[in-house]
Amino acid sequence: MRYLTFALAKGRLAKKTLSLLEQIGITCDEMKDPDTRKLIFVNEELKLKFFLSKATDVPTYVEYGAADIGVVGKDTILEEGRNLYEVMDLGFGKCRMCVCGPESARELLKKNEIIRVASKYPVIAKDYFNNRKNQTVEIIKLNGSVELAPIVGLSEVIVDIVETGSTLKENGLTVLEEICPLSARMVVNQVSLKLENQRIRKLLADLNNLIQSNEQKIN
Amino acid sequence: MQDKLLQTPDGVRDTYGTECEKKRNLLAKLHHVLKLYSYHDIETPTFEFFDIFNRDKGSVPSNEMYKFFDRDNNTLVLRPDITPSIARCVAKYYADEDFPVRLCYTGNTYINTLKLQGKLKETTQIGAELINDDSTAADAEIISTVIDCFKEIGIKDFQIEIGSMDYFVGLVKESGISEETAVRIKEYINIKNFFGLSEYLKELNVPDNIKEAFLAFDSLFGGEEMIDRAISYVANDMSVQACERLRRIYKALSYYGYETNIGFDLSMLDGYNYYTGIIFRGYTYGTGDAIVTGGRYNNLLKQFGKDAPSIGFAFKVDELMNAMNRQDIEIPVERTDSIVLYEIENQEAAIAFAMKKRADGRSVELIRKSTRKSLEEYVEYGRRENFESLIFVEENNRTQVFDLSQNN
Numbered sequence: 332m333r334y335l336t337f338a339l340a341k342g343r344l345a346k347k348t349l350s351l352l353e354q355i356g357i358t359c360d361e362m363k364d365p366d367t368r369k370l371i372f373v374n375e376e377l378k379l380k381f382f383l384s385k386a387t388d389v390p391t392y393v394e395y396g397a398a399d400i401g402v403v404g405k406d407t408i409l410e411e412g413r414n415l416y417e418v419m420d421l422g423f424g425k426c427r428m429c430v431c432g433p434e435s436a437r438e439l440l441k442k443n444e445i446i447r448v449a450s451k452y453p454v455i456a457k458d459y460f461n462n463r464k465n466q467t468v469e470i471i472k473l474n475g476s477v478e479l480a481p482i483v484g485l486s487e488v489i490v491d492i493v494e495t496g497s498t499l500k501e502n503g504l505t506v507l508e509e510i511c512p513l514s515a516r517m518v519v520n521q522v523s524l525k526l527e528n529q530r531i532r533k534l535l536a537d538l539n540n541l542i543q544s545n546e547q548k549i550n
Numbered sequence: 551m552q553d554k555l556l557q558t559p560d561g562v563r564d565t566y567g568t569e570c571e572k573k574r575n576l577l578a579k580l581h582h583v584l585k586l587y588s589y590h591d592i593e594t595p596t597f598e599f600f601d602i603f604n605r606d607k608g609s610v611p612s613n614e615m616y617k618f619f620d621r622d623n624n625t626l627v628l629r630p631d632i633t634p635s636i637a638r639c640v641a642k643y644y645a646d647e648d649f650p651v652r653l654c655y656t657g658n659t660y661i662n663t664l665k666l667q668g669k670l671k672e673t674t675q676i677g678a679e680l681i682n683d684d685s686t687a688a689d690a691e692i693i694s695t696v697i698d699c700f701k702e703i704g705i706k707d708f709q710i711e712i713g714s715m716d717y718f719v720g721l722v723k724e725s726g727i728s729e730e731t732a733v734r735i736k737e738y739i740n741i742k743n744f745f746g747l748s749e750y751l752k753e754l755n756v757p758d759n760i761k762e763a764f765l766a767f768d769s770l771f772g773g774e775e776m777i778d779r780a781i782s783y784v785a786n787d788m789s790v791q792a793c794e795r796l797r798r799i800y801k802a803l804s805y806y807g808y809e810t811n812i813g814f815d816l817s818m819l820d821g822y823n824y825y826t827g828i829i830f831r832g833y834t835y836g837t838g839d840a841i842v843t844g845g846r847y848n849n850l851l852k853q854f855g856k857d858a859p860s861i862g863f864a865f866k867v868d869e870l871m872n873a874m875n876r877q878d879i880e881i882p883v884e885r886t887d888s889i890v891l892y893e894i895e896n897q898e899a900a901i902a903f904a905m906k907k908r909a910d911g912r913s914v915e916l917i918r919k920s921t922r923k924s925l926e927e928y929v930e931y932g933r934r935e936n937f938e939s940l941i942f943v944e945e946n947n948r949t950q951v952f953d954l955s956q957n958n
Contacts, residue, residue: 333835395668396838414839416742522833522840524742525709525813528771 332378335523335530338398340386340407344515347423348402355537390415390518399523400531405513406492410452416519418535422542424515428455430508431499432481432488437507439487440466449473449480450490459490459510478502561663561671572881573674573871576703577656580676580865583699587691589654589678594635596658600625602634609633609823614662628660633824633862634850636679641854647682654678670868677844677864684848684859686795689828690802692861696832696842697808699865704879708834710811711771713818714796715825715845717780718767720788725760735764740820744768759783770816774800774809780816792827799828824850830863836876841869885936886913891928892943893919900943929954 339345349362359381361372372381384392387410389403394413401415404424408417430440430448439446449471450456460468471486478498480486492513493499493506517538524531558564565573603615609631616628629635632655644651656676663669678695680688693710700708718739722732731754738747744765751761763783770780774797781793796814803809818829829845844863851858874881888907892900897918904916915937919928925942932940932954942950 394838396836417746418742418744420745519742520838522835522838525711525815525833526707526835 333527334373334378334380335400335527336380336382336398338389338392338401338403339381339383340389340401340403341383342386344386344402344404344424345383347515348421351421351538351541355534355541357534387411393518393520396520396522399520399527400534401518402515403518405511405516406452406455408516408518409511410454412454414521416521416524417516418519418524419517419538421515421517421538422546424513426492426494426513427506428452428490428510428513429493429506430459430488430490430510431478431493431504431506433503434505436481436487440464440507443467445469446488447471447486448488448490449477449486451475451477452490455510456490478504561669563670563672568883569871571883573867575883576871576874576881577674577676577867579702580699580867581654581656583695583702584654584676584678586698587652587678587695589652592636592639592653592655593657594629594632594639594655597626597628598635598638600627602638603627603630610661616660616662629657630659630661632657632659632675632677632864633679633847636862637847637850637860638854640679640681640858640860641851641856644681645856650683650688651681652678653681673869674867675864676867677862679860679862681851681860682858683861686798687802688861689795689799689846690806692844692863693799693803693812693830694806694808696830696844696863697806697811699842700811700832700834703870703874703881705834705874705877707877708811708832709813710830710832710842711813711815711818712796712799712828712830713815714792714828715819716792716795716827717784717789717816718819720786720790720792721760721763721784723788724784724786725756725763727754727756736819739764739767739817742768742817767817771814773813776814776816795828828861834873834877836873837869839866839869841866841873884913885938886915887937888912888939888941889915889917889928889932889937890941890943891917891919891925896943896945899947903941903943903949 339348349359352358357374357377357379359372359374359379361367361369362381370382373379382398386403386407389401390408390411390413392398393401393415402421406428443466445467447469448456448460451473453470453472456468456470460466471480473480477489477491480489481504482502488507490510496506499505517535519531600617603609604612615630618626620626636653636655640651640653654677656674658672658674660672662671678692680692693712696710718736727735734750735747738744738750744767748765751764754761766783770776777793777797781790784790800809800812803812818831824847825845826848827846830843831840832842833840842863842865844861846859846861848859851860890900890904890907900916904914907914917928929940929952932952938955940952940954942952944950
């Protein structure tokens, strides 16, 4: 049997994914050691491999088949625009992609004037303004603390992920428009889904049942 | 400055040495199979008028083509795909032919993909087109050609997935949804995002059985048994015909004995724009993408003025080489038999010797010995370059033979 390889986005998503997988009988004890320096973790019994990578790289690993399965946020999938199957909404990591700015910027979004938009997600921002709003914008790519941009006058608005909105509020910013909802997704390489169909389908079915029953418990 | 001279632009590369020989060999093997199926060679220009590849005829969006202008300001493009060129040729040179035309080609294609770094922009394709035949027999034969190609080059683990555009199109017509809605649904199905599709369908004003049919694409894959299930979801002639067609193709392929290598997948809807009936893809381990794609394109030739149903496929040779490397499948390389080495005084004897060897069909690398290099250095060179033997021609037609196939 071949190894099935999982690429997980470092951080919260990876932890939640591992706990979900544990509930359907897929464990990886090697990964629980907080001091480990290993890059790849193996479950010999089930022939599974796991690795952690930067979120933006997960779609790349999966597209090229270096990983069969990946778990990553919808934001990264949209931004990277790679060829892969997006087979499941894992239901955690829920948040929204929004246009944010000071209340005074709301008017600017209604007119067709050129405005500057700062974002870590230039592709999503460009698609939203060009194709859905038909507004010409100048996009400024930033790599972090995007909330700063409107405060220091780098841009009029920002496009960013909003979870609770508390960072925005503390800095005098607010959600002006919502672009789309986001959550963690399971993605699968196109060839893997064909050649390892039974194993992957079984995994998806198990996960799906688990997520459904968890949802019922909450309701 | 000199270092810069040695660079090639992003996305193109040199192929040399053993790799190049392997590639040539692989192409020869694939070509051999195409010849066994009676395909005739055709060469078309590397660049053509933009209109040949535009819109419905094309395989890639306009902004991914390399475009330039000729003296008369016509827009030209480097071919992103070869099938439209073949279609143009057939409409031109076989205008009145109504018997099947079988053509095969090998050539490089050019796609200007900015985003996908790590993918080549110039890639080699080898493919075949069967024109003037709308039968399921033609569909099955094209697929069996592909399977024989896999077998010829020694790939054992492979899978051909067959789908149909007609099944989806029939269902769209039955449901009466707008074109825009159909495009959205197609996108969801293509990336296998069925939770997203389910949310999207909730808002739509269509009957429940249609919603169920669209969601069923999630499970419309597998062997022949899937076909009955697919039929049960639809009530239109086009979709049912598409399923019956798949069944007949399956039957024909079973006569070849190839039914174990194929599977069906009706959720595969992302072929080139010109595909109309069945579409198929070939997968193997060691690469993240299909290495052979193909399908029926019954409307493409009409755009060039000849109404002829056609089907074809193309192998992506570079991807194929990658996959074979990762699967450790050896591609045999011919090596030169011997080095014939001589000093200038014995030139006449050495040339006569080399000519005789070549006349016998043995390959020879004839080298005049430099006075600055020793015999041992030549023997070492011969070993490094995988020659079988080195023959040193001396006075009075005497020869010293070094067997280089040892110690390797």
